[in-house]
Amino acid sequence: MTKRRGLSTTAIHHGCAEGDDIIPPIYQTAIFKHPNGKQIRGRDLKYSREDNPTVNLLERRMAALEGGEDCLAFSSGMAAISTLLLSLTGQGDTIVTSKEIYGASLILMRSLEKFGVRVKCVLNDKLESEIGGETKLVFLESITNPTLNVPDIKGIAEACRSKGVTLVIDNTFATPINFRPIEIGADFVIHSATKYLGGHNDAVAGVLIGPKEGISNAWEWRRNLGGNLDPFAAYLVIRGLKTLKLRVEEQNRKAQAIAEYLEQHPKVKKVHYPGLESSPHHKRAKELMSGFGGVVSFELEGQDSAMRFLGRVKLIKTAPSLGGAETLATHPVSSSHKNISPEERRELGITDGLVRVAVGLEDTEDLIADLEDALATS
Numbered sequence: 001m002t003k004r005r006g007l008s009t010t011a012i013h014h015g016c017a018e019g020d021d022i023i024p025p026i027y028q029t030a031i032f033k034h035p036n037g038k039q040i041r042g043r044d045l046k047y048s049r050e051d052n053p054t055v056n057l058l059e060r061r062m063a064a065l066e067g068g069e070d071c072l073a074f075s076s077g078m079a080a081i082s083t084l085l086l087s088l089t090g091q092g093d094t095i096v097t098s099k100e101i102y103g104a105s106l107i108l109m110r111s112l113e114k115f116g117v118r119v120k121c122v123l124n125d126k127l128e129s130e131i132g133g134e135t136k137l138v139f140l141e142s143i144t145n146p147t148l149n150v151p152d153i154k155g156i157a158e159a160c161r162s163k164g165v166t167l168v169i170d171n172t173f174a175t176p177i178n179f180r181p182i183e184i185g186a187d188f189v190i191h192s193a194t195k196y197l198g199g200h201n202d203a204v205a206g207v208l209i210g211p212k213e214g215i216s217n218a219w220e221w222r223r224n225l226g227g228n229l230d231p232f233a234a235y236l237v238i239r240g241l242k243t244l245k246l247r248v249e250e251q252n253r254k255a256q257a258i259a260e261y262l263e264q265h266p267k268v269k270k271v272h273y274p275g276l277e278s279s280p281h282h283k284r285a286k287e288l289m290s291g292f293g294g295v296v297s298f299e300l301e302g303q304d305s306a307m308r309f310l311g312r313v314k315l316i317k318t319a320p321s322l323g324g325a326e327t328l329a330t331h332p333v334s335s336s337h338k339n340i341s342p343e344e345r346r347e348l349g350i351t352d353g354l355v356r357v358a359v360g361l362e363d364t365e366d367l368i369a370d371l372e373d374a375l376a377t378s
Helices: 007-013 053-066 077-088 103-115 124-130 153-163 212-225 231-241 244-263 282-288 303-312 342-348 364-376
Strands: 070-074 094-098 118-122 135-141 166-170 188-192 206-210 270-272 295-299 328-330 354-358
Touching (some): 053 231, 077 206, 124 135, 124 153, 135 153, 244 270
Parallel strands (some): 094 135
Antiparallel strands (some): 188 206, 295 354
């Protein structure tokens, strides 16, 4: 029996045959000679909107990292989500989704109601009770954005399995280094590969991992919708994967130290981070995950304090992303959740003073010094 390789080895080598170039080539081409005897997924290789060898290497590698049968790569995480939803649902179907997800994902699902798809949006702790005979799929995030809650994924997966419901998990914040949802019953896993997988804030991409039949169906939709990934962006994500485990484990450590620092700061009202023992999600996160992620959110007195803080950080940059080498801070009320109603934001625990910090790879003491200076005048 062949021994299963570790995550770092898989991220560096999977999909490359013996004798291949050490650095795989970029197939920066729209077309291929056809017929050429070459196939991807049993289909003739002829046009990069359908398949591309560079993109397919990323797909095979991500399927191996997440423990899925197959994978598709997309031009963004939202392209992956929208393609999957369109491929799985139709008029009369019901989606049950958490309200505690990325704002654009929530808005997208609600927009499907114009096509006759019913969408139930509830808090994480209500998800399991909402799964019924009419439910087609359940969508949630393994670690929610931006309040970093961890749902009862095991319980939800068991409920989905018992009722024949498809479970989709956005695993962007956790990454396969910290958590692999398919191993506990998820059918599909989605990532914004722009974040930790690419890891350098220089490529926009998304990936969808799942069973062969479901991926084949989504491939038809990707081909017609045109959300395929560019080969050069695929190369950048492949490059990023080589250091994924090193980066994520380091960001886990730095985020833990920063969360502990913020928790004792007199100007910080509350810290959201599942690695803190004070977090109501700590026990569940510890059972499910090998690390707690590189994102920390914390609450200041109000929006004015949050904006003053963002205006005074120097080393930390203000930008709406995460997962790269640079530490980034953002204000969810004026960015990711700007188009969510104030009432719903309050229900979700997204206060006007909430700041999200995506911890990068700078020295921890330098990041804490920057936070200290900015908080002193916030």
